[in-house]
């Protein structure tokens with residue numbers, strides 16, 4: 331028996347989260363809630379087992395999501411076929427996605443002890459910042475940030491090269507923790 335939640339996430343929020351439709355702030359709030367709330371995590375699990383259509387909708391989302399270790403475990407428990415790319419700071423992954431994969435996960439390894447706020451920047455080959463994920467969830471003990479791009483978007487991408495940059499942010503400054511290069515080839 332789980333303690334009921336004082337402010338349970340609505341079904342609409344759970345579904346939007348599962349489909350990857352929440353904006354960065356709302357998605358992150360939900361993520362943090364799941365971390366601390368077994369009740370809502372169970373509701374999310376139930377939702378996810380409802381129908382394969384939900385999973386395929388997730389797979390056809392367009393957002394890139396920063397996910398928690400707990401959520402990655404849930405994806406595996408649910409039987410999703412994942413292609414994982416662990417990369418060290420300064421490292422490079424040669425990545426792809428095949429028809430057999432439900433999702434790809436970038437595992438950015440980094441020393442994260444004592445880090446309060448971490449942002450993820452995504453840069454194109456010319457160094458332009460195309461996106462910034464602010465104050466992302468991370469597992470300090472495991473020393474990694476988990477990033478799940480839209481499988482559909484990845485599937486339709488031609489060969490490209492993208493850099494993900496981890497930046498530690500505090501009240502007065504920013505410090506680059508590492509660059510991670512993803513060299514993508516179509517599956």
Ligand SMILES: [Zn+2]
Nearest residue numbers: 335338367370
């Ligand atoms: Zn809750």
